[in-house]
Amino acid sequence: MTSFFFINNSKLMFFTLMMFSIMITISSNSWISCWMGLELNTFSFLPFIFKKKNFLSSETSIKYFLIQSISSVNLLFIISLINWKMMNKNFFLPLLFLNVIICLLFKLGSAPFHFWMINLIESFDWLSMFIFFSIQKIPPIILISFYLNIKFLYLIIILNCLFGSLGGLNQLSIRKILSYSSIFNFSWMFSAIIISEMMFLFFMFIYSLISMNLFMFFNFINLTFLSQLHNIKNNKLFIILILINMLSLGGLPPFLGFIPEWLISIYFIQMKSYIILFIVIMSLINLYYYMQLFFPLIFLNKLQSKWNTNINFNLFFLSYISTTGLLFLNIFFFI
Known part of the structure; x- marks a missing residue:
């Protein structure tokens, strides 16, 4: 049995980099620098998932990287559109900001974009699960608070309540039960960020x-x-x-x-x-x-x-x- 707090020197460096990326994300004054902070956060979390001589963890790391890359590419594309529309004073800006929130929800694993998280969580160790369920959630939710669409967040809160509470009823894996619990707690997190x-x-x-x-x-x-x-x-x-x-x-x-x-x-x-x-x-x-x-x-x-x-x-x-x-x-x- 390995210790929960066992972190070698390399992981300690990546954990420090993760904290630094969070500070970059939540203190930035432009969406481009926020995107850079999110990318740095993703790369600093990958060493906690990957383990040598473990094919399952290697596959999980690749899947996690691909999923985060897809959402990051979409986020960068929408950010570029926002900067261009702001210059032209287009009326479609609220829709673009709504797409930014959707990309951030996808990165979080929030309902209804949570299916990838449920599939990957089985190969996480307990330390990686703790980081993913706590520290990794802070930057995207803080970014969501920069442009609060209250009605849309109410819809997301309802979906997280439904998927999080009903999804864990038939589960036998403790990791999946805690994952659905985390999805349900998104409803409290989004309610808190509204306040x-x-x-x-x-x-x-x-x-x-x-x-x-x-x-x-x-x-x-x-x-x-x-x-x-x-x-x-x-x-x-x-x-x-x-x-x-x-x-x-x-x-x-x-x-x-x-x-x-x-x-x-x-x-x-x-x-x-x-x-x-x-x-x-x-x-x-x-x-x-x-x-x-x-x-x-x-x-x-x-x-x-x-x-x-x-x-x-x-x-x-x-x-x-x-x-x-x-x-x-x-x-x-x-x-």
């Missing part, structure tokens, strides 16, 4: 923290399919920690994942927008297949009576943060 960029970054921070903890658990016990949950012979504390992180990722109160969803819901309720009602209803379906993961851990397993002390301290500490999320929020408000 403000700070709300989006706050949501991404909480989502990344919980996802990192959960992926560390799955990497620690080397899980791939739901059927493997029956073979776990760890202690009660370990199972409770997995349960806590699942419920926190699902946004169930009083866990940490509920806080950003609660703040987003308050805003949309004040704005009298009924789309938040649809998101909350579909999140119940999303929560169901989270709970489906730990049903075998609770009801179908013979638990040991003694606690095993080999649990990583980082896993325990991050799970404690997921448990006491509302406590931290109350302290923040009182301060």
Whole structure:
């Protein structure tokens, strides 16, 4: 079993380059420099997918590069059209900006352009999945916020709710279940970016923290399919920690994942927008297949009576943060 945080010198260099590309993308004042930042981000992520002497990872790297290249070529072509139309003051600019958003959604793997992501995610390791589900999402969504088409984003939010909640019901692979969960969380991310960029970054921070903890658990016990949950012979504390992180990722109160969803819901309720009602209803379906993961851990397993002390301290500490999320929020408000 490899460590979740194992990064050699070359990958550390590419990770630094990835952070640098994100700063270039979100701080640029032209679409061309934003495109350059996105391309640099794509190339810096490829070494995390590719592994030597592994044909499946090589094939995945090529597929990922081709998909990102197709969307990047389309994005560059539309950006060129936008610059030309601006010079001629053409009235088709809103349609061109809408196509920019579609290209960015394709790069993200958001519904209804998510099928390529579901096919490739099986060959990702847990560290690559964490980077892809958290850090890689920030630049395209920030670019989408530069030209907010609220009605179109409402449509994308509804599609992500439908595909993300219903798509994970019949899955047996844990990676695919978490992928559909990520698609559903696009609805919360786009809702957050409608409010403000700070709300989006706050949501991404909480989502990344919980996802990192959960992926560390799955990497620690080397899980791939739901059927493997029956073979776990760890202690009660370990199972409770997995349960806590699942419920926190699902946004169930009083866990940490509920806080950003609660703040987003308050805003949309004040704005009298009924789309938040649809998101909350579909999140119940999303929560169901989270709970489906730990049903075998609770009801179908013979638990040991003694606690095993080999649990990583980082896993325990991050799970404690997921448990006491509302406590931290109350302290923040009182301060």
